[in-house]
Amino acid sequence: MSELLSAEQLRDLVRTRQPMRDLLLAGGDYRGVDLSRGRFERVNARGAQFDQASVTGSVWDSCQLDGASFANCEATGLMLTDCSLDAARFAEVRLTGGHWLRCHGDAVDWSNAHLQSLSIVNGIFRAPRLSGARLAQCQWSDCSVEDLNATHAQWRQVRMTQCRLASISLVKSELDQCAFDQSTLTDADFTATTAISTSFYRCQGERLRFAQATLNKAIFSEARFTAADFTGARLDMANLSGADFPQGVFSGASLRYALCRGLCALQASFVSADLLGTDFHAASLDGCDWRDANREAIRPEDSERLAAERWLPML
Numbered sequence: 001m002s003e004l005l006s007a008e009q010l011r012d013l014v015r016t017r018q019p020m021r022d023l024l025l026a027g028g029d030y031r032g033v034d035l036s037r038g039r040f041e042r043v044n045a046r047g048a049q050f051d052q053a054s055v056t057g058s059v060w061d062s063c064q065l066d067g068a069s070f071a072n073c074e075a076t077g078l079m080l081t082d083c084s085l086d087a088a089r090f091a092e093v094r095l096t097g098g099h100w101l102r103c104h105g106d107a108v109d110w111s112n113a114h115l116q117s118l119s120i121v122n123g124i125f126r127a128p129r130l131s132g133a134r135l136a137q138c139q140w141s142d143c144s145v146e147d148l149n150a151t152h153a154q155w156r157q158v159r160m161t162q163c164r165l166a167s168i169s170l171v172k173s174e175l176d177q178c179a180f181d182q183s184t185l186t187d188a189d190f191t192a193t194t195a196i197s198t199s200f201y202r203c204q205g206e207r208l209r210f211a212q213a214t215l216n217k218a219i220f221s222e223a224r225f226t227a228a229d230f231t232g233a234r235l236d237m238a239n240l241s242g243a244d245f246p247q248g249v250f251s252g253a254s255l256r257y258a259l260c261r262g263l264c265a266l267q268a269s270f271v272s273a274d275l276l277g278t279d280f281h282a283a284s285l286d287g288c289d290w291r292d293a294n295r296e297a298i299r300p301e302d303s304e305r306l307a308a309e310r311w312l313p314m315l
Helices: 007-015 303-310
Strands: 039-041 059-061 074-076 079-081 094-096 099-101 104-106 114-116 119-121 124-126 134-136 139-141 144-149 154-156 159-161 164-169 174-176 184-189 194-196 204-209 224-229
Parallel strands (some): 079 099, 094 114, 114 134, 154 174, 204 224
C-alpha cells in the first residue's frame, strides 16, 4: 500500500484480524489506537507515533520502526522479528513478556521503562538508553551491545548470556542474581556496583573495572579477564575457581572465605587484601604482591590432596 493510512483506517484493518502487509505508516499519528493482537509484516512505520497505544500481543515481522515512538504504551507480549529500531522510543513503557528476535538499532530508548520477562535473541544494539529502566527476569542471548550506559540501574534476575558487550557502564547499579555467563566483555565498568550472587561464569574480557564493587557470592569460575581491577571490592564467599586473572588488581579487596581453587593470578596484586579463610588450593600465584595482606589467614593447603591431583602414573 503506497498511501499513508489514517488512524481510523489502521484501526479498521486491525479489527479484521488479518495480517497487514506492506503498509505505509511512516510519520503517521496513531496515538492511543488499539493495535492489540495485530500482525504487521514488512510495514514502514518510520517516525510513526504510537504513544499510549495498545500493542499487547501484536506481532511485527520485518518492519521498519526507526524513529517510531511507543512511549507509555501497553505492551504485554510484544513480538518483534527482524525489525530495524534506530532511535525507536520505548520510554516509560511496561514491556511484559514478549520475544524479540534478530532486531537491531542504534540509540533505542528504553529510559524509565519497566522490562519484565522480555526475551531478546540475536539482537544488535549500539548506544541503547536504559537510564532509569528497571529490568526483571529478562533474557538477552547471543546479542551484541555496545556503548551501554546503565548507571544506577536496578536489574533483578537478568541474564545476558553468550553476548558481546563493549563499552558498557553499570556504575553504582544494583544487580540481584544476574548472569553474564559465557559473554565477552570489553571496557566494562562495574565500579561501586552491588552485584549479589551474580555470575560471570566462563566470561572472557579485558579492561574490566570492579573497583569498590560488592560482589559477595559472585561466580567468576573459569572466567578469563586481562587487566581486571578489583581494588577495594568485596568478594566474600565468591567463587573464582579455575579463573585466569593475569596481573589482576585485588589491592584492598576482601576475599573472605572466597573459593579460589585452581585460580591463575600470576603477578596479581593482593596488597592490603583481607584473605581470611580464602581457599587458594592448587592456585598459580607466582610473582604476586602480598604486601600488608594477612597471608597467615589463608586456608591451609591440603598437601595430600594436591599430591593426589598432580599424581601421574609412571610409564
